Amino acid sequence: MKQLGKAPTWVLVGTGLAALLMLLLWWQPIERIDTVQRRNTTVFHFKDNDNQLRQSFTATHHGFSKIKVWIAVFEPDKLTNTTTVFNASLLDQNGAVLATTQQAVTALAHNTILEFGFPAQHFSKDKSYQFAITASNTADVVALWGSDYDSYHAGTAIAANPGDIRFETRYRLTATEAVSGVFQWLPRWLQVSAATLIGLILPGLLVLQLHPQYASLDRISKLAFGFGSGISVTALLWLGMTQLNLRWTSLNTWLLMLTLSGIFLWQRRQSLKRVFARPASDSATITLLVLTGLLFLTRILNVQHLVLPALVDVPNHALLTRILLEAGNIAPTLGPQLFETPLYYHIGLHAIVGTLQLMLPHLALTDIFLVFTQLLVIGAALAAYAFTANITKTRWIGIIALIFVGFISRFPNQFTDWGRITQLAGQITLLVLMWIGIALPQTKSIEKRWQLALIIGCLAAGLSIVHIRVIAFFIVFAVACALFNWRRLPLWTIAGAITLGLSSPWMWRVYSNVVRQAESAQKALSSGTTSYTKFPVDYVTSFVEPYWLPLAILGLILAIWHRQRWGFVITAWLVLQFVILNLDQFGLRTTWVITNHTFYITLFVPACIAVGYAVWHLINTKLGLILWMLVEIIWAGITWLALAPDWLIDSQIVFVRFAFLLYIAFAQPLYTALTKREATLFPALQHTFARLALGILIGTVTIFGLRHSLDVIEPGAVLGTEADMAALDWINANTTLDDHFLINLWPWYDGTVWAGADAGYWIPAVTGRTTTTPTFWYTYNKPYAQRVFDFGTIAWETTDVNTPEFLSALATEGVTHVYIGPQGQHFTPDKFLNSAHYSLVFSNGLAWVFAVN
Numbered sequence: 001m002k003q004l005g006k007a008p009t010w011v012l013v014g015t016g017l018a019a020l021l022m023l024l025l026w027w028q029p030i031e032r033i034d035t036v037q038r039r040n041t042t043v044f045h046f047k048d049n050d051n052q053l054r055q056s057f058t059a060t061h062h063g064f065s066k067i068k069v070w071i072a073v074f075e076p077d078k079l080t081n082t083t084t085v086f087n088a089s090l091l092d093q094n095g096a097v098l099a100t101t102q103q104a105v106t107a108l109a110h111n112t113i114l115e116f117g118f119p120a121q122h123f124s125k126d127k128s129y130q131f132a133i134t135a136s137n138t139a140d141v142v143a144l145w146g147s148d149y150d151s152y153h154a155g156t157a158i159a160a161n162p163g164d165i166r167f168e169t170r171y172r173l174t175a176t177e178a179v180s181g182v183f184q185w186l187p188r189w190l191q192v193s194a195a196t197l198i199g200l201i202l203p204g205l206l207v208l209q210l211h212p213q214y215a216s217l218d219r220i221s222k223l224a225f226g227f228g229s230g231i232s233v234t235a236l237l238w239l240g241m242t243q244l245n246l247r248w249t250s251l252n253t254w255l256l257m258l259t260l261s262g263i264f265l266w267q268r269r270q271s272l273k274r275v276f277a278r279p280a281s282d283s284a285t286i287t288l289l290v291l292t293g294l295l296f297l298t299r300i301l302n303v304q305h306l307v308l309p310a311l312v313d314v315p316n317h318a319l320l321t322r323i324l325l326e327a328g329n330i331a332p333t334l335g336p337q338l339f340e341t342p343l344y345y346h347i348g349l350h351a352i353v354g355t356l357q358l359m360l361p362h363l364a365l366t367d368i369f370l371v372f373t374q375l376l377v378i379g380a381a382l383a384a385y386a387f388t389a390n391i392t393k394t395r396w397i398g399i400i401a402l403i404f405v406g407f408i409s410r411f412p413n414q415f416t417d418w419g420r421i422t423q424l425a426g427q428i429t430l431l432v433l434m435w436i437g438i439a440l441p442q443t444k445s446i447e448k449r450w451q452l453a454l455i456i457g458c459l460a461a462g463l464s465i466v467h468i469r470v471i472a473f474f475i476v477f478a479v480a481c482a483l484f485n486w487r488r489l490p491l492w493t494i495a496g497a498i499t500l501g502l503s504s505p506w507m508w509r510v511y512s513n514v515v516r517q518a519e520s521a522q523k524a525l526s527s528g529t530t531s532y533t534k535f536p537v538d539y540v541t542s543f544v545e546p547y548w549l550p551l552a553i554l555g556l557i558l559a560i561w562h563r564q565r566w567g568f569v570i571t572a573w574l575v576l577q578f579v580i581l582n583l584d585q586f587g588l589r590t591t592w593v594i595t596n597h598t599f600y601i602t603l604f605v606p607a608c609i610a611v612g613y614a615v616w617h618l619i620n621t622k623l624g625l626i627l628w629m630l631v632e633i634i635w636a637g638i639t640w641l642a643l644a645p646d647w648l649i650d651s652q653i654v655f656v657r658f659a660f661l662l663y664i665a666f667a668q669p670l671y672t673a674l675t676k677r678e679a680t681l682f683p684a685l686q687h688t689f690a691r692l693a694l695g696i697l698i699g700t701v702t703i704f705g706l707r708h709s710l711d712v713i714e715p716g717a718v719l720g721t722e723a724d725m726a727a728l729d730w731i732n733a734n735t736t737l738d739d740h741f742l743i744n745l746w747p748w749y750d751g752t753v754w755a756g757a758d759a760g761y762w763i764p765a766v767t768g769r770t771t772t773t774p775t776f777w778y779t780y781n782k783p784y785a786q787r788v789f790d791f792g793t794i795a796w797e798t799t800d801v802n803t804p805e806f807l808s809a810l811a812t813e814g815v816t817h818v819y820i821g822p823q824g825q826h827f828t829p830d831k832f833l834n835s836a837h838y839s840l841v842f843s844n845g846l847a848w849v850f851a852v853n
Contacts (some may be wrong), residue, residue: 001034014695015287015702022703024440028175029846030707031243032305033062034308035502036822037152037164037846041830043072043143044157044165046135053144055165056155060722061305063174064124066117067131070145070166073110078141084108085136088116108142120172120675125180127283130158131167149830153845158600173301173710180298181304185371188363190370191302195359196227199253200352202261203237204230207458208432209268210451212441213390221390224382226535228432231425232462235348238330239465246327250620252359281853284395288385291399291702294379298706299374302416302713308720308762309370310713310753312417312748316775318765321350325357325365334777337770344510348466362670366766373421377413380424381406383431384608390461390607391438391566397616401608403698407705409604410545413712415558416648420601426470429463433474434605436482438566440488453491457498464503468510472594475600476580480573484565509592548611552603555610558617570606610672721845724821730842731819732767739816740751741851744824745792754792755777758821759847772813800840803833817841 035057044053046419067088072077077769090099099118135142150162157163171177205226208214216226237256303309307363309318323335330347333340355366384405389398405412415424436456441448464471478496482489491793500507539545559567581596731741743760747753754773755761765770772791779785791813798806818838821829829848832838843850 002392013467013554016695016697018696018699019703020699022214022700026136027653027703027736028707029712031066032061032169032173033167033718034059034064034171035152035154037147037166038165038168038170038825039147039151039164039828039830040070040145041144041246041828042148042163044142044146044163045143048139051138052128052132052134053165054158054344055167056128056130057152057167057169058126058154059121059169059171060126061123061171062123062180063117063172064129064169065120065122065172066170067117068113068115068168068170069133069655070144071108071110071112071114072143073108073141074143075141076108076110077750079108079137082137083838084138084142086114086116086133087136089132090118091130091132093130095130097589100131103357111145112749120174122174122176125172125177127154145535147157147830150831151845153843155347157693157852160730161298161430177302178304182300183194185300188367189296189371190366191363192356193375195338195356196372198261198374199355199359200230200234201226202230202264203227203257206260206264206267207455208231208370209264210455211436212448212451212752213439214216215271217390218285218395220285220292220382221386224379225432225435227379229459230428231348231352231429232459232464235462235465236458236502238347238351238354239326239503242329243505243738245329248358249328249359250356253355255826257355257359258811261627274815284399287399287698288395291402291406292378292382294706295378298407298709299378303370303374303708304714306370306720307722307725308366308718309373309418310717311419311802312717312719313760313776314373315719315756315761315765316355316777317350317419317421318365318762319776320345320347321365321369322765322768324350324354324824332509334780336550337764337768338777339781339784341777341784344780345777346422346426346467346510348462349422351465352425366762373416376421376424376428377416379428379605380412380431383428384604387431387435388609388612390435392613394616397609399698400612400615403702403705404548404611405604405608407702409548409607409711410539411601411604413709416712420719421823423467423598423601426429426463426467427602429459429466430470430474430477430602430605431465433459434477436649437478438569440481440485440491448793449491450494452496453498456495457502460495461502464499464615469594469598470602473577473599476577476781477573480569480576484568492584524732528785532734536600539600547608552607552610553613555612555614559610559613564613564715566609568726569657570610574606584634585752608800632676633826719756719821719823720762721822721846724762726821726844727842727847727849728759728762728766730765733815734841735767735769735817737768737771741769742810742813742815742818742827743773743793743828745795746826747796752787754796758819758824760821763819771819772815796826802835807837815852817852818848820850822846 046053067090070358083104086101086103088101088106089097091097098121101116101118101586103114103116105112106112114129114131121129133144144165146157146163146165148163150156151166152164155164157165187457189362201223205222206226208222208229214222222488238248246252288700308314319333319337320343323331323337324347326335330351331343334343353365353372356372357363357365360368381402385398385402387396387398388401392398407413412424412427415421433456436452436459447756460471460474463474478492485571529623540549556567556571578596581594581599620671741760741763743763744757746757755776756771756773760771761773761775762777763769772788772795774788778788789811794806794809802804818827818832819833820829829843832850833840837853838850840848841851
């Protein structure tokens, strides 16, 4: 592959310099929620307590730095023209003042949220503190919201007993907290990573090594492509074991994976000796290793504060994995928990996580999910590098693609906060198949042709099990490949036959259930929210998307201009796919299975090579450097002179819009002018500057993206806390599998589906108990779905849980317990306390369990 030139050291110099300056001058502190008490049942008046209110609390992380409180104003008219001054103090457990701050608010409004910052307390974990606040000019009408019962056991409102002020504390991710979190999670990361190598990557490489170009791959590419290949291989193994009526156990899983890995290592023993004998030390490899290390560190820091994976999708996947493990193979139904609902959801990811759980039975399933979902993001970035570097034959373009996917693009990073991890797994395999399809070697050997067809067939068959939408995208991609290489049509035909043969047992199950039983229900569900089917314009206009989309278009134009085959294939694929997704615009029938929305979140797959190619040519050519400087000058002038309307200046699209237009308008004239004066442009100095510019770009963009990726998890996406884990442990130890839990809920998909609002949604996956709001799979069983929806509607509309109507609904549903976590807001503990119909059986102040009498 091409390197950057004779002096790649300038790339590393630029990278290090830019990274250092970004860390020193730009780095923004990272803040996360520490403790919350969200119950509102009463107010605490300032004048009733000598004008001062106090709340004690215990920090659960190092770096405590901020506290929020909620203000209640009873007669706002009295404060319309008044400035209320709040003085806040942070005290230690003995009452000694540690820090003070002040905040003045004019025309204080009802339900105002006040936020008080303090110097970060570097060693605050498990320490007790007091927060004191006074208010001036309140006219006796200002108070703090709170609860009139002990809703937070790790502290109390000192002015009233029992009771707690409503508050939220935040901590700053200090070096102490970061190192503590990394070392806490590192053993689990190492174990899951090792199991992934043995149970996924090496078996994947056993198949991939049949490719004629396998030996030409660099080591990172082999690792990345092995990950993507292994995803399909493991899914196929589960399907094969199911067809043979065999069960997966911990013993046979280890025996199978060690055997497959051992065969591969024995076959490649000579190349492995060379790897350990001559470790690579070129600048591209060093940069790759540093970036990979940063990816791992970023992903650990991103989730180190979680005890359960974020967002509402993951409990669904965890429960399905539990069902597979209990059955030992791909069971025909989802079991008694979900009224024998047919199982036809793509189960590839669940089979992989199940394999890791069987290999690591001492780890909790939730921990494996938490780590492996982060490994998927890392795998996607490395696969983007491998695909781009091996198609363009330039490793530095692959490095740009890695930075784009691993740190910059909204996806796959946001999958951590969203839950589309099944699709992400399929997209990694898709990158492997795209490399094979675009770089399909010309060979007259019948044996090699069959090997290629076998590789494509195996990976595509596994992909159909991993995600049905991604295999649909791959089929369109294969058509695009065939359009530009008709001589390979017989090979694609054979590969398609192998795919159908290997995946037919699974595809028939999907077809018979989806088409015959569930299509109308799913169409109704998907049409219940416009964001599911329409093109996601809000994605295109947010964060960095306006930057990379035009760059990707520019990269495709450059590739076509330079007659790069991959440019033609990817452009044809995108056009064909977009037409298929929007057939309804031509009066034809479209499908809910693949939509504009689901394809957009896959766009980083084809975009990685286009963005890398565009950036490379903008930096590493005379034309690119001059265009870059012109665009910077024009953009700075527009912003400084304010010649553009506000909406244009505020838009992040401005820079890339001008870059794209300038390139199209002035490419040929500038190129002609440059070539005539080439002798006077100091080519050697220009090449050195190009290397330095690339390094500066890598360092700047990497640190910028790294910082952003550490904030990707929204607080509202976190359903489970440490308090919830204690409650779930209690449920495991003190209830039976026959117990049925009422949990908090919220209307999902514009009110067409009910979902859990707190860690109660995790009860089925973690404990095996059932809940009134089951995981998403209940929608696949129409009679059961109607029953769940009807009860959810009753629960959502209920404000008094002691009415005969609600008690009757609980009895009909067979509810034995009520679960309330810190996040749930519809059912709150005060509604069940002091009631003859419910008994408190567990509480740690944040999570509550009641028994129904």
